[in-house]
Amino acid sequence: MVELTQQPIDAAAITQSVTSPTSGAVVLFLGTTRQFTDAKETVTLTYTAYAPMATSEMEKLETQAKARWPIDRCVLVHRLGEVPIGEASVAVAVSTPHRRDAFEAASWLMDRLKELVPVWKKEHWASGSTDWVHPGLVQREDENTLQ
Numbered sequence: 001m002v003e004l005t006q007q008p009i010d011a012a013a014i015t016q017s018v019t020s021p022t023s024g025a026v027v028l029f030l031g032t033t034r035q036f037t038d039a040k041e042t043v044t045l046t047y048t049a050y051a052p053m054a055t056s057e058m059e060k061l062e063t064q065a066k067a068r069w070p071i072d073r074c075v076l077v078h079r080l081g082e083v084p085i086g087e088a089s090v091a092v093a094v095s096t097p098h099r100r101d102a103f104e105a106a107s108w109l110m111d112r113l114k115e116l117v118p119v120w121k122k123e124h125w126a127s128g129s130t131d132w133v134h135p136g137l138v139q140r141e142d143e144n145t146l147q
Contacts, residue, residue: 002058002076004051009077009088018073023095025102029110031090033083041126045083049119054078057117061109069105070096076109078119089121 001017015028033045058076065071077091092109096102121133 001074002055002062004049004054004078004080006079006081009079009091011088011091014075014077014091014093018075018093018095020072020095022097023072023102024097025099026093026095027099027102027106028091028093029106030088031110032088033085035085037123042085043124043126044085045089046122046124047078047080047083047089047119048122049078049080049117051080054117054119058113061112061116064112065094065105065109068108069094069101071101071105072096074105074109076113078113078117080119 009030011028011030015026018026018028033042035042058078062074062076065074072095073093074095075091075093079087079089083089090110090113092106092113094102094105094109096105123131123133125131
């Protein structure tokens with residue numbers, strides 16, 4: 001299952017949805033908004049996406065992961081809109097018969113999601129500046145330059 005949502009991510013519900021009597025391992029990864037990135041203080045994050053493509057790419061990742069590991073159930077959720085400090089912006093959950101496969105699959109899914117899915121993050125800093133972030137791209141709105 002894949003989902004883009006404007007609502008807070010419910011970790012307990014996601015864990016429950018991947019729990020299976022045929023699997024001995026459930027791994028849930030939550031990516032949360034942290035207060036500091038290096039020495040810069042974050043106020044909040046805002047996520048935006050090209051939803052049809054993001055959903056399609058997330059579905060492809062789920063299919064690819066199921067072909068590589070014995071995944072029983074899989075959930076990928078990305079939150080859009082504002083995500084305050086301490087709240088989850090992304091969740092990856094998988095269940096497999098054994099723990100190694102669950103850890104490897106969840107890690108691979110998270111890495112590929114970040115790399116390939118068209119979701120962009122706007123960091124709002126305590127200084128009042130903002131940066132749009134996607135792997136390999138940082139654009140400072142106050143400078144209008146790419147780094």
